[in-house]
Amino acid sequence: xxxxxxxxxxxxxxxWSRRVLPWASVTTVILLxxxxxxxxxxxxxxxxxxxxxxxxxxxxxxxWMALFTYAVMAGASATGLIWKSPLSHLTAKAAAPIGASFTxxxxxxxxxxxxxxxxxxxxxxxxxxSVLILFFLYLGYxxxxxxxxxxxxxxxxxxxxxxxxxxxxxxxxxxxxxxNTLHQPASVLRMDGPSIHPSLLVPxxxxxxxxxxxxxxxxxxxxxxxxxxxxxxxxxxxxxxx
Amino acid sequence: xxxxxxxxxxxxxALFVWPAFAVAAVVLTVLLVWSIRDLRRERDLLESLPRRxxxxxxxEAEDDS
Numbered sequence: 270x271x272x273x274x275x276x277x278x279x280x281x282x283x284x285w286s287r288r289v290l291p292w293a294s295v296t297t298v299i300l301l302x303x304x305x306x307x308x309x310x311x312x313x314x315x316x317x318x319x320x321x322x323x324x325x326x327x328x329x330x331x332x333w334m335a336l337f338t339y340a341v342m343a344g345a346s347a348t349g350l351i352w353k354s355p356l357s358h359l360t361a362k363a364a365a366p367i368g369a370s371f372t373x374x375x376x377x378x379x380x381x382x383x384x385x386x387x388x389x390x391x392x393x394x395x396x397x398x399s400v401l402i403l404f405f406l407y408l409g410y411x412x413x414x415x416x417x418x419x420x421x422x423x424x425x426x427x428x429x430x431x432x433x434x435x436x437x438x439x440x441x442x443x444x445x446x447x448x449n450t451l452h453q454p455a456s457v458l459r460m461d462g463p464s465i466h467p468s469l470l471v472p473x474x475x476x477x478x479x480x481x482x483x484x485x486x487x488x489x490x491x492x493x494x495x496x497x498x499x500x501x502x503x504x505x506x507x508x509x510x511x
Numbered sequence: 512x513x514x515x516x517x518x519x520x521x522x523x524x525a526l527f528v529w530p531a532f533a534v535a536a537v538v539l540t541v542l543l544v545w546s547i548r549d550l551r552r553e554r555d556l557l558e559s560l561p562r563r564x565x566x567x568x569x570x571e572a573e574d575d576s
Contacts (some may be wrong), residue, residue: 309518309532314522319522319524320521320522320523320524320528321524321527321528323521323528323531323532324527324528324531327531327532328531328533331535342560366542366546367542369540370538374534374537374538377531377534378531378534378535381527381528381530381534382530382531383528384527385524385527428564444517444535469530483539483543486543487542487543487546490543490546490547490550491546491549491550493550494546494550494553495550497550497553497554497556497557500557501553501556501557501560504557504560505560508560508561
């Protein structure tokens with residue numbers, strides 16, 4: 270029973286995960302409450318954007334997390350391919366729908382800001398287009414897991430897809446510098462430090478913390494599900510063999 | 512204008528600000544609820560599987576659920 274030996278590691282992971290989950294959940298709720306309060310009541314309207322600046326407190330953390338989740342997914346995929354650790358592939362699989370959701374939010378909230386500020390919901394500039402490609406990468410990755418029945422083959426194929434898609438990440442990050450985009454360049458993650466006022470930066474960072482907490486909570490829930498599903502699969506196969 | 516309606520008015524941008532927060536709330540809530548539902552289903556499914564007396568047992572015993 271080689272598989273059970275391998276899954277012993279995920280089993281001890283589950284013990285740890287179930288201990289961490291309540292703490293992560295409470296922290297996320299507190300950060301989210303503080304973030305929403307700061308975003309809606311404390312942050313002043315921007316002198317150019319007016320009240321639409323509040324959309325940024327959802328839009329920017331969503332976009333950060335869209336990229337961060339992909340980095341987690343690609344890192345886990347690489348780990349899975351190199352060390353063949355089952356937990357890695359399942360982590361990548363569990364992360365994908367979270368990343369797709371954050372990317373969708375970045376696109377939709379961006380459109381809701383673009384219409385009043387740019388006068389258009391959408392432009393095919395390098396930033397917007399590369400983020401749309403990121404969304405399709407997530408969907409393709411999820412679809413590939415569904416399409417292949419054999420676990421080992423599915424894990425390998427999806428990991429390769431995730432790693433090929435990594436090329437899109439620097440394109441998204443630097444699209445605003447490399448091309449003449451309608452989308453503005455970075456104002457927080459810059460070499461010379463943030464260029465936005467603390468009254469807007471603080472709510473942004475707190476919301477970023479809340480979104481990170483949400484990511485951890487949902488990832489742990491989804492990962493436990495994937496581990497149990499895999500255990501059930503292995504158990505069923507063992508019963509068929511005996 | 513009353514403070515509450517002024518707040519809801521969002522300087523004339525209510526039709527863009529509130530949908531942005533609403534869509535985030537809906538998407539993140541739906542994903543969370545679906546994830547919890549899927550986990551519950553998987554737990555129930557694993558419980559319902561007849562356990563074999565085999566080498567699988569030690570790994571099973573470690574699980575505290």
